[in-house]
Every structure is written in structure tokens, then in C-alpha cells.
Amino acid sequence: MRSRLSRLPTLALLAIITAGALTPATVVARNADAPNGRIPHSYKPAVKPSMALEGAVEAKDDAEDGGPAGPVDRQTLSIGRGDTLMDLLATAKVPTNDAHDAVAALREVYNPRRLQVGQHVTVLFEPRRGGSRKFVGFEFAPDPLRSVSIARKGETGFTSSQTEKPVTRKPVAAQGVIRSSLFEAGAQAGVPISVMMAFIQNFSYDVDFQRDLQPGDHFEILYEKLVTAEGTQAGEGELLYASLTLSGDDMPIYRFKTRDGRIDYYNGDGESIRRALLRTPIDGARITSGFGMRHHPILGFSKMHKGVDFGAPTGTPIYAAGRGTIEMAERSSSYGNYVRIRHNTEISTAYAHMSRFAKSIQRGARVDQGDIIGYVGTTGRSTGPHLHYEVLKAGHQVNPRSVDLPTGEKLEGRELQAFQQARRSIEKMFDDSRGGMQLARTPAPAPAEEKGCNKASSC
DSSP states (O other): OOOOOGGOOHHHHHHHHHOOOOOOOOHHHHHHTTTTBEEEETTOOOOGGGGGGHHHHEEEEEEEEHHHHHSSSEEEEOOTTTTHHHHHHHHTOOOOOHHHHHHHHTTOOGGGGOOOOEEEEEEEEEBTTTEEEEEEEEEEEEEEEEEEEEEEEEETEEEEEEEEEEEEEEEEEEEESSSHHHHHHHHHHHHHHHHHHHHHHHHHOOOOTTTOOEEEEEEEEEEEEEEEETTEEEEEEEEEEEEEEEEEEEEEEEEEETTTTOEEEEOOTTTBBOEEEEEEEOOSSSSEOOOOEETTTOOOOOEOOOOEEEEEOOTEEEOOOSEEEEEEEEGGGGGGGEEEEEOOSSSEEEEESSSOOOOOOOOTOEETTOOOOOOBBBOOSSSEEEEEEEEETEEEOGGGGGOOOOOBBBBOHHHHHHHHHHHHHHHHHHHHHHHTTEEEOOOSSSHHHHHHOOGGGGG
8 A cells, every 4th residue: 555645746745855854954054153143244044934845946956957057147127116125136036035135144234225216236146057047146336436246155145245446536626706606606617516515514614605705706616526447427525625706805725634634624824714603504595584673574573583594495404503512402482493502601502493303412412513403494483494593602692793703723833834735736736627628617707717817826
């Protein structure tokens, strides 16, 4: 009489026997190689019970196909709207357990949630002599400067790695005349937005961009463009030099690294551009109401306005005007969401009507000048999204424009000599870039521009 086992289908019997043999062996390998279940930049999990049959069939295929049959097959797919990396791997017909383990290994070097729609991912398969394919990993480039790869490690795990591409820093010069706004002039000169933002932030210690700029004022910029060995533009590097001419007065600044490693911007005399407080703690905003008496738009009568209002879209970042300690970060009656920073024993600044606070902003927290502390909103007594900004001296609001703000450090001795040498190198670099094809320039009929006047050369 035939046994009951002999009547089972051959494939089912093979799967039961193979699965029973495979599962404990894989667990032993996990315990031996990674007692805590994790190896840096690799992932080697035990086979899940629900996936035992899939693993058994794959093991059988590997045993029967006779090994690799040729070079690796590369299948490139792109992330669609609403897709996850697991969805993409499923489309490529990667076994579920392999896909799960490969994505787990990826998390060691890159968060898969950061993958953008349209991101290309190349899935790698090793052809086998039996006609099947074995998934061996995938690779992608999240940005022009970096590539990420996942590769099979042995039979049950994957390892991750990332490679930084070398880049060349190319100096680029630009200059232009301001007709209506600095941003518009920068765009016409071909200056990237990130560079213009750095330009504005560094001049915001001394310049009120709403009141100080006049038509006919002009600027110069020298910045780095990052280029890969293949010639691909990979973004912008540092702002090396900038100059702003306001009503005929030149204001050049230079990037310089001191011997102890500090990087800052200095004027032509080696004085740091940093002051105790920023003039404007927000980028790209317009002043909608100044300090002084005004007709209150909500209360309907004249009332002292003890700060400056900057109109800006909801969500615009708000910066700490100076280094200090958070005294308040809470809802405060008509101020709405309100932050106050103590900078020293005498000076504090306050920021009101925020839509929300930035992370880690709470009473007692330390902030540096330029740190984001919140975002523009219209909470409290407000008619629209804006920042209400106050400077307090000995606890009383004062006109921010009337506060005497001390400057930062002044270089001396050998440090000053090193700066002057660096300054001359930057000026030559500007002249060389200005004479080449890298110069982007706005139409500038002003006489100084016609004569080729160059502030970097102190003409």
C-alpha cells in the first residue's frame, strides 16, 4: 500500500522538505554573524515563516540552474507619483523577501522616503544558466554629487554603500544694476537664487533692503559653481566676494578663513561684517508698518506701534536677529505665537504672529544668529500674514533703526596680513572670471559700468 506522503504532488513535497531544511540554517547564520540582528551597512535577516516557500523555491532554482550565465542585467525604472521603493521593486519582479531586505539595508545610508517622483533606480539581476534571473541589488543617484548602491552579500543579506563624486569649484563672476528689486537684477544677471540669498543674508547686518536700495545702485558677486568630472553642474559652492554700491558708497565683503578654522566675511579693512543684531530677521519681506504712531487697522484709533512689521507669505522662515537665550516661546494674547530672545543684560528681541515655532524652540534654549526660530503667520490680533518685530532695551521697546549695534571682531597682526593676501587673490580671481565667458551681466547704462569700473580692484 502506498503511503499518504507518496500521494502528495512532487513540487509540494519538495517545498515542504526544502523549507524545513532552510529555515533553521538561516537562523543559525544570523546568530553567528550578527548576534544583535544588525551589521553596519548590511542587513541579514532570518527567513520569515510566511516567506519560507518562496525562499525554498529560490534555493531549488539556484541548485538547478548551474550558476551565473553572463553579465549582470540592468533594468532602469523611475519612481511614479504615490509609489514607494517597494512598489518599484515589485514592478521589476524582485522577490518580496529580497526587496524587503534590500530596502532595510538602504536605510543604513539613505532614507527611502526621500526618493522623489521621477527618480531613476537601476535594478540589477544576475542571469542564471537555467534561464532564470537572480536579484543582486539596485543603484541610484539621489543628487549629482552622490551615488548609492545596494548589493547582495552572500545568499541571505544585502550591503549598502554610497560614493561621493569629486567636483571642481569654478569661480563665476556676475554684476548688475538694480532697477526695481535686487532679486530681479540678480535673476537677469544669471545669479542662482541660493547665491542671492547668501548675498542678502550677509549684507542684512548693515542694509535695510526695503529702504536703502535705490534705482541705479549696483552689485558684484563672485561665487563657486560645482562641476563634476563629466561636466554636470552640481549646484553652487561658497560666496567668495560681493559688493553693493548704495548711492555711490561701495560696500565690499570677502570670505576668509582664520588660522583657527573660523570662516566669516570681512570688509576691506579686515573688520567682520557681523553685528550684534540683524537689521532684518526675515528674507524677501517688505516693511508694511514702521515704528511710531499709526492708525491701528483693527482697533480703529491712533496707537503707538512699538515695532516694525514685515509682510511676507505664511510659512516664510524667521531668523534669530542675534545669538541669545529664548525667554518666551508661547501664545501671548494679541501677539499670537510669540518668541522673545535675550541677547545680553540689556538687549532683547521679540517676534510675533508666527504660524508656528521651529523645532527645539522653547524657553531656555540657546540660538545663534541666523537660526530659524519660527515661521510667518497671522495669529493673534492680525489682519494678514506678517512678522511683528521688536527690539527691547532695558525692557522697553525702541526703534530698531536707532539702536547702536557694535560690530564684530577686527583682524590684526599676521591674521590681517593673511586676510589682505587672500583679498588680493579674490580680486584677481574676480578679474579673471569677469574677463571670460562666465560673466553674466545685466544691461547697465550707468557711466561707471560703461567705463568698466570694478570695485574689486578699488577703482
